[in-house]
Amino acid sequence: MMCNASLITMFFLSGLNEAKNHQFTLFSLTLLCYCVIWLVNICLIVTIILDKSLHEPMYILLCTLCMNGLYGTVGFYPKFLWDLLSPVHVISYSGCLLQALVMYSFACSDLFILAVMAYDRYVAICRPLEYHAVMSKQSLIKFVCFSWLTPFCIMALNIFLTSRLKLCSSCIARLFCVNWIIVKLACYPAETIVNNIVAYMTIIIYVFHGLFIVWSYISLIKMCVHSIENRSKFMQTCVPHLLSLFIFLVAILFDVMSMRFGSKYLSQSLQNFVAIEFLIIPPIMNPLIYGFKLTKIRTRILACVSFKMK
Numbered sequence: 001m002m003c004n005a006s007l008i009t010m011f012f013l014s015g016l017n018e019a020k021n022h023q024f025t026l027f028s029l030t031l032l033c034y035c036v037i038w039l040v041n042i043c044l045i046v047t048i049i050l051d052k053s054l055h056e057p058m059y060i061l062l063c064t065l066c067m068n069g070l071y072g073t074v075g076f077y078p079k080f081l082w083d084l085l086s087p088v089h090v091i092s093y094s095g096c097l098l099q100a101l102v103m104y105s106f107a108c109s110d111l112f113i114l115a116v117m118a119y120d121r122y123v124a125i126c127r128p129l130e131y132h133a134v135m136s137k138q139s140l141i142k143f144v145c146f147s148w149l150t151p152f153c154i155m156a157l158n159i160f161l162t163s164r165l166k167l168c169s170s171c172i173a174r175l176f177c178v179n180w181i182i183v184k185l186a187c188y189p190a191e192t193i194v195n196n197i198v199a200y201m202t203i204i205i206y207v208f209h210g211l212f213i214v215w216s217y218i219s220l221i222k223m224c225v226h227s228i229e230n231r232s233k234f235m236q237t238c239v240p241h242l243l244s245l246f247i248f249l250v251a252i253l254f255d256v257m258s259m260r261f262g263s264k265y266l267s268q269s270l271q272n273f274v275a276i277e278f279l280i281i282p283p284i285m286n287p288l289i290y291g292f293k294l295t296k297i298r299t300r301i302l303a304c305v306s307f308k309m310k
Helices: 017-050 057-074 077-084 093-126 128-134 137-163 179-184 189-224 228-265 268-279 281-293 295-309
Strands: 010-013 090-092
Touching: 010 093, 017 057, 017 077, 017 281, 017 295, 057 077, 057 093, 057 137, 057 281, 090 093, 093 128, 093 137, 093 179, 093 189, 093 228, 137 179, 137 189, 179 189, 189 228, 228 268, 228 281, 268 281, 281 295
Parallel strands: none
Antiparallel strands: 010 090
16 A cells, blocks of 8 residues: 555664674674764864864864764764664654765765865875965865755755655665665655656766866876875875775775665675664774874874873
8 A cells, every 4th residue: 555755654674683682782882883983083073173283274174074974973873772772673754864864964075075185185285385375264164164065955955855755665674764765665666756866966976076086186196206205295194085085985885785786695784784884984994094194193192192191
């Protein structure tokens, strides 16, 4: 029987059905992971905010990346921890749409911030005389605002279009709400044409973000090949960006491949891990990579640790 979306008040999340015997173990590991995410990100954010010598575009963008990581994990971990302690895994209709909005806008913001960071390094190394003019305080504020507002608005449009659909099922075979899966629950496939068009336009926009990052680093590599000084700058400041980008893209790619093809070939447990990989690895690894690799941040953190030990 077909039912209007307005009649569906709850969604059932069936991703944990195969893990009922290990829920307490999963809860402990998940809580530990979430605490580590908060610890390493807050440590880096506070270090950058309190140390005026770190109030430079590269470090402000890194601070923005860490803040965005906390924003994305807030959309998943509290609800997931609650589900691990609950016999029934449900989420309200509005809560499901809100969670999908947070998760998607977080992922898109991450890519936007990584693109701005790549541009920052390109200007710093390839056009050093123009750096302070191009990456001025006003420009940086605009970049940071756009990195959050643009993805949020784009994903809000996608979620709004999803909210108009008539749904025939309230079961989501995932650990969290995914806009693409909600659209697949529509009673009338013809009604999802606009959703699909906007979704593909969104994908194209962020593919261009990825291409821009590739172009930036190709230009950087060409510039650094013949200069020892530039090679040193590249290894010091660009390698962490490349590692962050690689980790992010691999995590997102595995998630997309899992959504499209994984249900046929992967067990539910493996699908679950692949689905939440982008919520585990990048939020932990980004602050660790930058904390260890960037000399100023590493020195500042070690100084704070040694001071507290005394």
